[in-house]
Amino acid sequence: MLKTESNADLTHFNTFAFPCDAKVLYSIDSDEDLPLLRQELRNAPCLILGGGSNFLLPEKLDCAVAHINIKGxxxxxxxxxxxxxxxxxxxxxxxxxxxxxxxxxxxxxxxxxxxxxxxxxxxxxxxxxxxxxxxxxxxxxxxxxxxxxxxxxxxxxxxxxxxxxxxxxxxxxxxxxxxxxxxxxxxxxxxxxxxxxxxxxxxxxxxxxxxxxxxxxxxxxxLPDPGVLGNAGSFFKNPIISDEHYRVIKQAFPDVIAYPQQKQWKLAAGWLIEKVNFKGLRKGAVGVHQHQALVLVHFGGGKSEQLLALAKEIQQTVQSTFGVLLEKEVRTYPFCG
Ligand SMILES: Cc1cc2nc3c(=O)[nH]c(=O)nc-3n(C[C@H](O)[C@H](O)[C@H](O)COP(=O)(O)OP(=O)(O)OC[C@H]3O[C@@H](n4cnc5c(N)ncnc54)[C@H](O)[C@@H]3O)c2cc1C
CATH class of the missing domain: 3.30.465.10 (Uridine Diphospho-n-acetylenolpyruvylglucosamine Reductase; domain 3)
Known part of the structure; x- marks a missing residue:
């Protein structure tokens, strides 16, 4: 039988430790549970969850969640x-x-x-x-x-x-x-x-x-230990830009940190964020880690929407300063449907 919990609290299922109330949580403990899950879902959307270390979850999740627990x-x-x-x-x-x-x-x-x-x-x-x-x-x-x-x-x-x-x-x-x-x-x-x-x-x-x-x-x-300070590791990917774009940035910012990638360049996203003065910045219950600008953190007692707003502000500032779009590495909502 499929283990099911309604209105499940996912606070301990995400390393940011943001509160999240999920409509229904299924525990998938074996291969045999999967056809049962499919029957239950009847094509409705479902979020697949592992350790929750690469997710920013909303306060309320209106779709089903399947927590994968198959061992061996x-x-x-x-x-x-x-x-x-x-x-x-x-x-x-x-x-x-x-x-x-x-x-x-x-x-x-x-x-x-x-x-x-x-x-x-x-x-x-x-x-x-x-x-x-x-x-x-x-x-x-x-x-x-x-x-x-x-x-x-x-x-x-x-x-x-x-x-x-x-x-x-x-x-x-x-x-x-x-x-x-x-x-x-x-x-x-x-x-x-x-x-x-x-x-x-x-x-x-x-x-x-x-x-x-x-x-x-x-x-x-x-890196901060998520058991002590809520985080999901690198919040953004390192952006890859053209050689032409790189030269423009290099001229304006000679200390830019970048690595060649065939005919393109991979920029250090942490350097971009630090350069626009977000490193160590705190906004209420959320902020940017003091030693690692790529890591956004939750100090406790906050809501995920505050962190999402901070992430947007960082993206906009980096975009207007360098013309570079920071793509999120962490999966953020909306998820379902
Ligand atoms: C402190 C810290 C450091 C980190 N460092 C790194 C790093 O160095 N390199 C790196 O690559 N990542 C890093 N991460 C990110 C994260 O650890 C990885 O992405 C990890 O693989 C996520 O595993 P998870 O089980 O927590 O996945 P979740 O966060 O639960 O899910 C992540 C994604 O995978 C999907 N998913 C999960 N399980 C399954 C499954 N069984 N089948 C299908 N889809 C599934 C989810 O739907 C979601 O889209 C770090 C995170 C933290 C908190």
Whole structure:
């Protein structure tokens, strides 16, 4: 039987810790729950929820919410080049990373301490410290809420790019990811090109567990812990602009932080926000983190609409100063219908 709760309080289901009253909350604990969910919904919209670490939820949510809790992980097969792992959507991402590094497996150690569930990881192709999930994905399995089928996609079919996948476009809110297949390896393959990790490039006897621990240390020193201060990590994506546009900005602001991307440039969104003096700014119960301008925070006792208003103000100021649109990385409402 499908576990159902009416008028559910989602305050503890989002890392901003904003109060949210959802019309109905379904707990999806196994594959068998999914056809039952489909029957209940009868094509009505449904928000798929993992750990709620990439959401800004409204005070009142008029559609159904399905919280994905399917558990399990296993080593499917192994040869001298790679290990194929299968992991269920409801597993905690960081705990899964810890499990892989404890077995000496390389591939996702740079993605340690990213909050949230395994099932959400392919949705925005999580990335950190020079590694993206798409580097190690073998397949993604999902249940199609419209057709009632279980389907497996290859990495190519997932259409991964920077913080993007098919699950944010044509399969948005229609695909419940149930399981992910990953290709990891026991052959040492440290990825240490990213700033603070470069200091380990000449170290001997590196292990994936050592790198995961260093990544966790760096993250803890830079990012606010959502358990202490409500936040959803980077609120905006780093914008990608043309070479021509970059030259105009560079002339006016020689200290601009940007990285070449084929014939374009990826700008550091945090630098843009800092430059227009929003870093550390507090507006009542919400604000911009004092050390990390890309992270918007909830100090407690506020409403998500206050944070949304602050985000809009930042977008408008950055747009009028640099001619750059900051796209949100965090998913904000309205969601349903
Ligand atoms: C402090 C902090 C640091 C962060 N750092 C990073 C970082 O370095 N890199 C990075 O990429 N992200 C980062 N994030 C963002 C976030 O952790 C990731 O996007 C994470 O994958 C979200 O997981 P979740 O389970 O909380 O997803 P949720 O917030 O619950 O959902 C996110 C999206 O995925 C969808 N979804 C969730 N589960 C499923 C499923 N099973 N099937 C289909 N769709 C689903 C939801 O509908 C929604 O659209 C950070 C967040 C915080 C709070």
């Amino acid at each position: 992980k296993k080593l499917v097969n192994e040869n001298d080049r790679r290990c194929l792992l299968e992991v269920a959507a409801g597993e905690n991402w960081h705990e899964f990373v810890q499990w892989t590094v404890s077995q000496g497996l390389w591939g996702i150690e740079n993605l340690a301490l990213i909050p949230g569930s395994v099932g959400a990881a392919p949705v925005q192709n999580i990335g950190a410290y020079g590694v993206e999930l798409s580097n190690v994905i073998d397949w993604v399995e999902f249940y199609h809420l419209k057709t009632g089928e279980f389907i497996r996609l290859t990495p190519g079919e997932c259409q991964f790019s920077y913080r993007q996948s098919i699950f944010k476009t044509e399969l948005k809110d229609a695909a419940v990811i149930t399981r992910v297949g990953l290709r990891l390896t026991r052959t040492p393959n440290p990825q240490l090109d990213y700033g603070p990790l470069q200091s380990f490039q000449h170290s001997d006897n590196l292990t994936p567990a050592f790198i995961a621990a260093k990544v966790a240390e760096i993250r803890q020193s830079k």
